Amino acid sequence: MRAGLVLFPGTNRERDMALALQRVTGRKPAMLWHRDTELPAGTDLVVLPGGFSYGDYLRCGAMAAQSPIMRAVREFAAKGGHVLGVCNGFQMLTEAGLLPGALLRNATLRFLSMDCHMRVERADTPFTHRFRQGQVFRSTMAHGDGNYFAEAAVLDRLEGEGLVALRYSTPAGEVTEAANRNGSARSIAGILSPNLRILGLMPHPENQVDPQIDGTDGLPLFESLAASFAEAA
Amino acid sequence: MKVLVTVMPKAGVLDPQGKAIGHALAGLGFEGIGEVRAGKVIELDIAETDAARAKQAAEEMARKLLANTVIESFRVEVA
Numbered sequence: 001m002r003a004g005l006v007l008f009p010g011t012n013r014e015r016d017m018a019l020a021l022q023r024v025t026g027r028k029p030a031m032l033w034h035r036d037t038e039l040p041a042g043t044d045l046v047v048l049p050g051g052f053s054y055g056d057y058l059r060c061g062a063m064a065a066q067s068p069i070m071r072a073v074r075e076f077a078a079k080g081g082h083v084l085g086v087c088n089g090f091q092m093l094t095e096a097g098l099l100p101g102a103l104l105r106n107a108t109l110r111f112l113s114m115d116c117h118m119r120v121e122r123a124d125t126p127f128t129h130r131f132r133q134g135q136v137f138r139s140t141m142a143h144g145d146g147n148y149f150a151e152a153a154v155l156d157r158l159e160g161e162g163l164v165a166l167r168y169s170t171p172a173g174e175v176t177e178a179a180n181r182n183g184s185a186r187s188i189a190g191i192l193s194p195n196l197r198i199l200g201l202m203p204h205p206e207n208q209v210d211p212q213i214d215g216t217d218g219l220p221l222f223e224s225l226a227a228s229f230a231e232a233a
Numbered sequence: 234m235k236v237l238v239t240v241m242p243k244a245g246v247l248d249p250q251g252k253a254i255g256h257a258l259a260g261l262g263f264e265g266i267g268e269v270r271a272g273k274v275i276e277l278d279i280a281e282t283d284a285a286r287a288k289q290a291a292e293e294m295a296r297k298l299l300a301n302t303v304i305e306s307f308r309v310e311v312a
Contacts (some may be wrong), residue, residue: 062298101303
């Protein structure tokens with residue numbers, strides 16, 4: 001799998017993401033700059049990592065969504081390319097119109113830096129097939145604006161078409177108000193594009209890929225991606 | 234020409250910031266405060282002498298960048 005990681009001024013989670021990708025592919029991802037206008041030939045996956053691009057000016061991800069590289073990312077996605085957006089990357093994907101809805105200020109108004117659990121709602125996608133359907137995994141949230149919002153009709157469509165990939169839950173897999181710390185609509189933590197090739201999520205699965213650091217709960221997501229492209233090759 | 238773009242959270246979109254401001258005002262003893270909504274004003278200086286054209290340009294800027302129309306509404310005024 002040839003992955004490209006996009007860096008914006010203020011991106012700060014690119015190294016963790018690069019290590020997670022390298023762990024499953026044995027290959028260093030290409031580091032791309034926001035001013036680049038093209039993706040390297042043969043790119044399989046574009047990753048928009050977390051951080052505070054452009055200081056979160058105007059709205060989180062709003063400036064990044066208008067940067068030169070995003071034109072190439074849009075074209076890549078339109079041709080069926082795979083895109084993963086984590087945290088600020090998810091915000092960029094919604095701002096760029098590649099995923100529906102928006103991420104509002106956390107309902108508590110507090111920046112949340114803590115563990116969370118997510119239930120896998122779809123285990124048959126390029127990002128999730130190494131999880132079991134309904135599997136719960138632990139991850140980390142670190143965001144001020146992770147409160148997923150979309151109009152009721154959009155939420156109904158996402159649910160109806162099975163595009164909700166991940167939901168905040170208790171460790172036992174119950175979707176409760178208390179487990180939904182940022183106040184996201186219908187406890188949505190991650191959503192997919194209709195072709196299942198774009199995934200945006202707020203928590204950081206790249207934090208949990210090394211048994212010596214914080215366990216490997218997030219590893220199946222990266223193994224899923226690596227396996228998707230190994231099979232295709 | 235100065236143009237003001239006012240961006241507000243859409244009706245129906247939770248505005249926790251506005252709510253917190255409302256609570257703080259009540260805490261200061263201000264009475265009878267209903268709903269409080271917090272938005273932002275963006276002041277643009279546009280090289281344009283025609284008010285209608287300036288307004289049109291600012292509206293396009295608002296749609297493309299200044300507001301996220303999924304969650305925000307905007308109003309443009311030529312100052």
